[in-house]
Amino acid sequence: MSKTALIVIDMINTYDHKDADLLLPSVTSVVPVLTDLLGRARRDEVPVIYVNDNFGEWRSHHGELLEHALAGPHAELVEPLKPDRNSLFVLKARHSIFFETPLTYLLHQQGIDRLVLSGQVTEQCVLYSALDAHIRHLDVVIPRGAVAHIHEDLADAALRMMERNMGAEVCDSGSLWA
Template sequence: MTKAALVIIDMLNTYEHEDADLLVRSVERVLPAVVHLLEQAREQGVPVIYANDNFGKWRSHHGEILDAALAGPHAALVEPVRPDENAYFVVKARHSVFYETPLAYLLGALDVSHLVLCGQVTEQCVLYSALDAHIRHLSVTVAEDAVAHIRQDLAAAALRMMEINMGARVVPAAAALGVTGGGGS
């Protein structure tokens, strides 16, 4: 059986950027599905990996990133997905969760070959992360109701590209961990 990991992309966010208002509305809609997926992963013993921007603060670590997000005006979007003591954390500076991060090494150490992606932004970081997983021969599931977008038209195209061009499973969050065998190997 394939071992899966849940990758939560950029959900620890201060929402202090261009297009934040559009993104916040989308995050509000998908947050229940992200929370459900996170709870399901924790219950099944599936590794949970947060991959998050560092907001350009090169001395930041996950505690500082979380604190900044919780101190921001949209802490209510961050608190429900707060990492627990078992979560892994990868700080990223660009769109892909793989670019110049130790994620590939961590996945190898965990013997993970399937990623379940959720978070933000569908047409940016989720898309580029799915592509980078695909070129590394990792299988991918995208929880379509647990990814937030800025532009719905681009997000729809991105989901279709991930499914057709990258062979990703694009399914509701409730089914995202089902086929992979959860935490088993």
């Protein structure tokens, strides 16, 4: 039997980077969808794993990243998505949630073989993570309303690629843990 985890990618964020102005409108629309998805996953005891960029802060840990983001100018986008005490947290340095992280080991230890990828950025980190999940023989689900983009046309193309080339299930978030 398949065991699913909700993966939240890069949502603990200060939005202090060059594409932030292009990303923020999409993030604003994703936050309520992802908040609902997190609530339903937690209610149904679906493991929630945050995989977040460390922003080059190699001495930091997830608590410090969260504090920094909550003290930033876009705290309202982070506050509803905060990890709870049962959430797992993995730091990453590059686009893929798997690249040189312990995530594969963690998933194996937890018996997880189906990933619901959410967060940002659809045409970057979500796409690369879906590919890396695919080559690891993990099932991938992408709730289209729970992923944020910088460029809508590239995000649409990325979703089509994940669906066609990687066998990802692209769906509405409402169909998960309904």
